[in-house]
Amino acid sequence: MTTVDATRARRSTEDLVDDLAHQAGIAAKDEHVKGRGGLRSAAEARRTEHGSAKDVAKEGAKGIAEHAIPDVLEHWGWAVAGGVAFAAGSVVGAYHLYMHAWAEPNAKGDNLRALHANDAVNVAVARGLAFDPRFGEDEAKMRPDCEKGTGKLLEKMDADPDLRAILQARADEGFLVAERAHAATAHIADPSARAQAMQRWLKDNGFGDRIQKDIAFQKGAQFFLWSTAHGTAAAESAKVHARAPVERDVQTRG
DSSP, rough: OOOOOOOOOOOOOOHHHHHHHHHSSSSSSOOOOOTTTTTTTTHHHHOOOSSSOOOOOOOOHHHHHHHHHHHHHHHSOOOOOEEEEOSSOHHHHHHHHHHHHSSSSSHHHHHHHHHHHHHHHHHHHHHHHSSSSHHHHHHHHHOOOOHHHHHHHHHHHHHHHHHHHHHHHHHHHHHHHHHHHHHTTTTTOSSSHHHHHHHHHHHHOOOOHHHHHHHHHHHHHHHHHHHTTTTHHHHHHHHHHHHHHHHHTSSSOO
């Protein structure tokens, strides 16, 4: 039976990830890494950045209106693949994430460092928990050039089984919630309409905020949809449900 420190288990995933990033040395003392699946990769930011920091901020704000929805749909887990809507997130939430990352007049280098750290967190969670290895490989392809940071994070996760247990429990919660949302919208044939319905279901059932802020929960939801698209959802669901009795001993807070 898995038991972890109750106080630690009640801490938010944001705070746990921030601690992990500092322990791994991928964030400076005065920097904070929360982990956001909705942010574009540092590699993508480098491809789109031109001119001064002010110009970059303007370009980012402009890009929200033109590209936020297709970027979220195509890149960060809400895409339609194999007829399955990867819709476990809020486009409105993604809009605010883009605004936070791009519309503030921060230095270009600071933005890129923050995005690079965020990339490493996303890939480390996708690779470090009990997901199909191909899921982590796909995440790494979407977020290239963060291998060093990812490796440091995974080393710290390997040395901290309590943290891994907490993150796994929260990821499995995300998987199960996405499974419920998917089942609740099974009557909708059109993938786009189903994606919107799943978003509404998540919001209506109180998961809208958590799907944005809890990277483990979000990755679990994405993994359900990834496994559905790859025809392995039933097998992966059986594994998650088999872990559930153990994980009920781990108090979670997203």
